[in-house]
Amino acid sequence: MSRRLFVNLGENSYDIFIEDGLIGRVGEAIRRIYAGQKVFIITDENVHRLYGKTVEDSLKNAGFVTDTLVMPAGEATKSFESLPVIYDKLLKFQLNRKGLIVTLGGGVIGDLGGFAAATFLRGVPFIQIPTSLLAQVDSSVGGKVAVDLPQGKNLVGSFYQPKAVLIDPKVLSSLSDHFFRDGMAEVIKYGCIQDAAFFEKLSGLKSRTEAMENMEEILHTCCHIKKTIVELDEKDLGERMLLNFGHTYGHAVEKYYRFERYSHGEAIAIGMAHITRISEAKGLTEKGTLQKILNILQNWGLPIQVDISDPDKILGAIMLDKKNLNDRLKAVLLKKIGESFLYDTTPGFFQSNL
Ligand code: GLY
Numbered sequence: 409m410s411r412r413l414f415v416n417l418g419e420n421s422y423d424i425f426i427e428d429g430l431i432g433r434v435g436e437a438i439r440r441i442y443a444g445q446k447v448f449i450i451t452d453e454n455v456h457r458l459y460g461k462t463v464e465d466s467l468k469n470a471g472f473v474t475d476t477l478v479m480p481a482g483e484a485t486k487s488f489e490s491l492p493v494i495y496d497k498l499l500k501f502q503l504n505r506k507g508l509i510v511t512l513g514g515g516v517i518g519d520l521g522g523f524a525a526a527t528f529l530r531g532v533p534f535i536q537i538p539t540s541l542l543a544q545v546d547s548s549v550g551g552k553v554a555v556d557l558p559q560g561k562n563l564v565g566s567f568y569q570p571k572a573v574l575i576d577p578k579v580l581s582s583l584s585d586h587f588f589r590d591g592m593a594e595v596i597k598y599g600c601i602q603d604a605a606f607f608e609k610l611s612g613l614k615s616r617t618e619a620m621e622n623m624e625e626i627l628h629t630c631c632h633i634k635k636t637i638v639e640l641d642e643k644d645l646g647e648r649m650l651l652n653f654g655h656t657y658g659h660a661v662e663k664y665y666r667f668e669r670y671s672h673g674e675a676i677a678i679g680m681a682h683i684t685r686i687s688e689a690k691g692l693t694e695k696g697t698l699q700k701i702l703n704i705l706q707n708w709g710l711p712i713q714v715d716i717s718d719p720d721k722i723l724g725a726i727m728l729d730k731k732n733l734n735d736r737l738k739a740v741l742l743k744k745i746g747e748s749f750l751y752d753t754t755p756g757f758f759q760s761n762l
Contacts, residue, residue, distance in 0.1 A: 411628045415549070415635045417642055420569040424549060424635065426627050430576040432462050434510075434537060435470030441572055442533070444506045447472045448498060450521035451512040452481040455539050458582050463512055463537065475501040479517065483667065486516045488555045488564060494524040498532075505529050508571075514540035515547040515672075519562070522553030526568035536573045541580055541591020542673060545598070545630035546651075548573045550638040567643055575631070577623040588616055590673030592708045593654075593680075598630045600680060600701065601653045602637075604746030611704050650748045653740040654680030657758055660725035661714055670711065677710035686760045687741045692751065694744035701745075726755040 410427035425437060438447070447467050451460060456478045467474050477497045479485045503509070509532055511521030518536050525534035538548035554565025580588065599607030606629050613619050619626065634651065641648040658679030662670055670678065684701050687693040702712050727735070738750040739757055751757075 409624060411624060413628070413631055413635055415569070416639050417551075417569060420551070420642075422570060422572050424573040424575065424631050426575045426577065426624055426631070428576065428578050428624065430574055431459055431537070431579055432466055434463055434574055435466035435468070435472065437572070437574055438467065438472070438508070438510070438535060439470045442508050442535075444508060445471075445473050446501065446503055446507040447474045447510055448501055448503050448507065449474060449476040449510045449512055450479065450494065450517055450524065451476065452479050452485065452514075452517055454481045455513045455517070459512065459539065459579065463510070467510075479520070481516075483516055483556070483561075486520045486554075486556050486561075488557055490520055491524060491527075491555065494521070495528055498524070498528055503528075503532060505532055507532055509534040510537060511535070512537045512539065513543070514538065515543045518543050518548050519552070519554050519565075522551075522568055522570065523555050523565060526553055526566045531568070533571045534568075536570045538573065538575060539579045540583060540587055542587075542594055544575050544577075544580070544627055545591060546594050546634065548575070549631055549634045550648075551642070552644075573631075575627055577620075577627055580623060581620065585616065586671070588619075589709055590671045592619070593673030593677045593705070593710055595626060595630055596701075596704055596708070596710075597651075597653050597676065597680065598633045600742055600745060601650050601740070601748035602633045602746060603629065604744075607700070607704070607745050611700070611707070614707075646750075649738055649750055650740055653742070653748055654678075654683060656726055656737065656739065657682045657722070660722045660758075663725045664722050665714075670714075674711050677705045678712065678714055681705060681712040682758070682760065683739060684742060686757065687739075687751075689760075693742050697742055697744055723755055723759055726758055 413424040415422050509525040511518045525532050536548040538544045551567045551569035553568050554562040557563040637647050654676045658675040662675040684698045688698045739753050741751045
């Protein structure tokens with residue numbers, strides 16, 4: 409079976425295709441939406457080893473001329489410093505504004521390649537082929553592209569929508585358990601913020617195998633929630649902030665441990681538990697919600713709290729968050745599972761001895 413979602417953003421609209429085995433048919437899929445000849449692929453070493461040849465062959469068989477840039481795997485690649493390397497290779501390939509960039513990889517490659525596409529020649533079309541669970545359910549959809557500066561993550565970026573997102577659930581079988589779990593934290597987030605029935609369904613899944621058996625539907629539900637929110641608030645001024653449930657505290661935890669101890673999904677899991685612990689204690693969240701979240705996170709082997717010796721440093725990281733204005737921030741809280749809202753508060757809200 410295959411699924412298709414239309415992201416309705418006026419002249420920046422596009423389709424998300426979710427289809428088992430699509431990685432071997434990307435050439436045909438791209439041929440239907442791109443009339444040009446040249447395709448420049450940006451990927452990383454790990455993904456290239458697994459899927460590079462499949463994607464290149466599929467594109468060539470569909471009549472495209474390709475060139476591939478293989479970057480080192482890992483967050484360091486998302487640095488501003490990577491951009492000249494990409495621009496140089498694009499110039500040598502003589503890609504013009506009628507060309508196409510394809511990002512093949514996880515969130516790092518999607519964000520970096522998307523930003524290169526947004527800026528090279530003032531904008532070249534690009535297509536996302538996300539290969540991690542986290543990228544398939546979150547970063548590949550919605551047009552947030554960025555690179556990191558030494559001062560912080562995602563500090564230089566843009567809203568630049570892809571021309572399509574091609575998702576093959578089958579590629580998730582090559583993810584390590586760690587990265588699968590990592591993506592599940594974002595999947596669980598969608599149930600928390602918007603879909604109680606989906607949360608119940610996820611709570612009933614007992615293993616990665618069971619999740620994979622339902623993956624097409626899981627990806628479809630997550631991408632449907634994301635695209636609906638992005639359609640309402642492309643530029644992240646209102647509803648889109650709901651996607652950041654667990655992220656304010658989670659980002660601070662990631663920073664506090666210098667991005668070494670917890671991966672993004674793990675930190676988000678801690679963040680979702682932390683904020684719900686506080687909001688339920690304050691009577692802002694229906695009683696019993698926290699326990700449901702703790703149960704599902706623990707079921708997936710995700711952490712639910714950190715042992716922090718100096719909570720002020722976590723608060724310090726929250727205060728420095730670029731989204732805060734005059735010491736005010738919008739905390740994403742749950743009324744109950746499946747219903748979220750923005751709560752105007754201060755960083756002190758996150759301090760808790762619970
Ligand atoms: N990852 C959150 C967003 O796309 O807004």
